[in-house]
Amino acid sequence: MRVIYSEDHKLRDARTELHGGELVKPFEGPFRAEWIRAALKQKGFADEVAPTRYDLSVPLKLHDAGYLAFLETVWERWLSAGFTTEAIPISLPVRRSYHARPPHNIDGLIGYYANSVETSITEGTYQAALAAKDCAMTGADYLSKGNRFAFALCRPPGHHAGIDLFGGYCFLNNAAIAAQRLRDNGTKKVAILDVDFHHGNGTQDVTYERDDIFFASLHGEPDDAFPYFWGHKEETGKGRGEGFNANFPMLRNTAWPVYSEALEAALERISAFGAEALVLSLGVDTFEKDPISFFRLKTEDFLTMGARIAACGLPVLTVMEGGYGVHEIGDNVANVLIGLENGK
Numbered sequence: 001m002r003v004i005y006s007e008d009h010k011l012r013d014a015r016t017e018l019h020g021g022e023l024v025k026p027f028e029g030p031f032r033a034e035w036i037r038a039a040l041k042q043k044g045f046a047d048e049v050a051p052t053r054y055d056l057s058v059p060l061k062l063h064d065a066g067y068l069a070f071l072e073t074v075w076e077r078w079l080s081a082g083f084t085t086e087a088i089p090i091s092l093p094v095r096r097s098y099h100a101r102p103p104h105n106i107d108g109l110i111g112y113y114a115n116s117v118e119t120s121i122t123e124g125t126y127q128a129a130l131a132a133k134d135c136a137m138t139g140a141d142y143l144s145k146g147n148r149f150a151f152a153l154c155r156p157p158g159h160h161a162g163i164d165l166f167g168g169y170c171f172l173n174n175a176a177i178a179a180q181r182l183r184d185n186g187t188k189k190v191a192i193l194d195v196d197f198h199h200g201n202g203t204q205d206v207t208y209e210r211d212d213i214f215f216a217s218l219h220g221e222p223d224d225a226f227p228y229f230w231g232h233k234e235e236t237g238k239g240r241g242e243g244f245n246a247n248f249p250m251l252r253n254t255a256w257p258v259y260s261e262a263l264e265a266a267l268e269r270i271s272a273f274g275a276e277a278l279v280l281s282l283g284v285d286t287f288e289k290d291p292i293s294f295f296r297l298k299t300e301d302f303l304t305m306g307a308r309i310a311a312c313g314l315p316v317l318t319v320m321e322g323g324y325g326v327h328e329i330g331d332n333v334a335n336v337l338i339g340l341e342n343g344k
C-alpha cells in the first residue's frame, strides 16, 4: 500500500495544551507520525512518497474563506498584537451571542474560529496543516487512478475542523478534503467512516447538508467524551443531507465484541448508500492504553477492523487522525493497513 508522508508535519510542534486546568506538553506531537512511520517501515511498507502540492480550491469548497485567511495569518497577527507565546483563544461565541461576527482584534478572532481551546496555534502550524491536506489529496488522486488502497499519514489531524472552526488538534479537514477531491475526480458517492475514538464533529459539520458524501462516526458517548456537544444518534443530517449522517456513540470500556457490531452497522449503512469509494478517518485512540480515551480495543482487533472494512469491496483511502501516548500506535495503524490488504 502506498504511504503518503510529508516532513512538514514537524512544523506543528506546540509547547502547550490546556488539559485539566494546566498547560501541558501536547498529546498531539511530531513523535506520533514518526512512531507510526517506523512501525510501517518495520512491517515492510516500503512505498512511501511525498505529497503533491495543491492550492486551496478544494479546501474552499468545504471551509469558509475567512477562516482559511485567518489560519494563514493568525500567527503573524498574534505576534503583531504584542503576544509572545502560543496563541490560545479566550472568548468564544456561545449561546445567545446574537450578533457574533468576526472581530478585527486577533485575540477575539481566534475565539470566533475556535470550537475548543486546548489547541494552541504556533508558528508553522498552518504550513503543517497545508502539508497534511496535500497528503490527503495526493491519496485521493492515487485512488482515482484506479488503485485500491492508500494511506495518508496526515499530521496535524483534521476530523474536528469544521466549516469555520479549529480545535481538537485539527485545522483543515483532511478526510473531507480527500472526499471532495474524489468527488471532483468523478466519484459520485463517497463515504467517510470515522473510527477515531472522538466524534468527527468537524467532518459532520462540513458534510451535514450533503447527500453525495455519507458520514458515519463510531465514538465515545458525547455525555462522557470530547467533543461533548456533537455525536448523538439523533444527528442524522439536514436538508438534502437528511439521512446521510450516522452516529454510533458507545459507552466507557467498550471492547471489540460491542465495537464490531457498530462497525458492521456503519458498513451496512455505507453499502446501502451505494458508496463508490471510502475515506477511512483512522484514529487508533480506541486502543486500551490510549491516555485520553476510554475504549478497550487490543492491537489484534485493528487487524480484524481493517479486514472487515476491506470486505466491503470499496477503494479505501485511510487518513490518519488520532492515537496518542504509547508506542503501540504504530503497530495498531500498521495492523489496520495489513488487515485492509488481507481482507480484500
Ligand code: OKP
Binding pocket: 018, 019, 020, 118, 157, 159, 160, 168, 169, 196, 197, 198, 226, 283, 285, 292, 321, 322, 323
Ligand atoms: C483529537 B482526535 C485531553 C482531553 C481531550 C482534546 C481531544 C482531541 C482529540 N486533553 N482534548 O480526535 O484524536
Ligand code: ZN
Binding pocket: 196, 197, 198, 283, 285, 321, 322, 323
Ligand atoms: Zn481522537
